[in-house]
Amino acid sequence: MIHLTPEQRVFVLERHVATLTTLREDGSPHVTPVAFTWDAETGVAWLTSEDTAVKVRNVEAADAAGRPARAALCQVSGGRWLTLEGALAVRRAADVVAEAERRYALRYGVPLDPDPRRVVLHLTVSRVLGAPYMTR
Secondary structure (H helix, E strand, O other): OOOOOHHHHHHHHOOOEEEEEEEOOOOOEEEEEOOOEEEOOOOEEEEEEEOOOHHHHHHHHHHHOOOOOEEEEEEEEOOEEEEEEEEEEEEOOHHHHHHHHHHHHHHHOOOOOOOOOEEEEEEEEEEEEEOOOOOO
8 A cells, every 4th residue: 555755645635737647548648637636644645526427437448348447646736746556446335435425525625516426546656757746
């Protein structure tokens, strides 16, 4: 499991522009802006999406082809940045979706509107890249 440095942990909990990069079946990158929450105890980033989104389809296509779905989640603010790389999985269980919605509301201060198409993406982080000092 990944453990962030104190500077990285503070930064990942701040709200900045973030993107998620997944790979299409042809290997080309698909990049989309996202909101996420970080679970420091498990080293997992939680994201929500509609089940028809390209990022979800990319994960499911990798699974169907028997290859791991890999992704990069990058957050940036000025010269500070942090990229979390790892395995991405789709979770559809109602209790997991409810937990993701709870986490989102805590981080962003507003609840998500109900959406029966909502799924959760879990990014289990195996590599961290970032600005070396993470200072303002």
